Amino acid sequence: MKLILKETIETLGIIGSEVEVADGYARNYLLPQGKAILDTPQNRKSLEQEKAKFDLQIAKEKKIAEAMAEKLQGVSCTIAAKVGEEDRLYGSVTIHDIIEELSKQNIEVEKRMVLLTEPIKELGTFNVPIRVYKEVEPEITVNVVAE
Secondary structure, eight states, X not given: OEEEESSOBTTTBOTTOEEEOOHXXXXXXXXXXXXXXXXXXXXXXXXXXXXXXXXXXXXHHHHHHHHHHHHHTTOEEEEEEOBOGGGEEEEEEOHHHHHHHHHHTTOOOOGGGBOOXXXXXXXXXXXXXXXXXXXXXXXXXXEEEEO
16 A cells, blocks of 8 residues: 655654555554654645655754764673683673663663664674764664673
8 A cells, every 4th residue: 555654663764755565554553653644645645745844843853863873872881791711701792781771871862763783792892873863873882791
């Protein structure tokens, strides 16, 4: 089903963009929640009139994201973990551990924002990107040390 987004949805696109989604997703979530409208010529015409409003909202979201990226740039967190022989971790450092450590520094991020491809299983220093907004991904430094 073709829809036009009325707000930015991370997995679909930015406000005002035309997207193709499964019928059930559109009927059961996007349309009832008011997050999208059907892609008809009449709706497209009315959205073009509101384009300036959407552009302003996109600019505002991007500005907030860039401010957060500025705050995150250069942030470093140290996580102490139990190690065994040959400096291998008993467990691993996960997204949850990173979020918890950042919250101690009064930096609130969501789980989906941390782009850790796989858990960290060894001591060392790692750069972990944080997706604040589409194409705005500052990196933080995660130091894993022996407990």
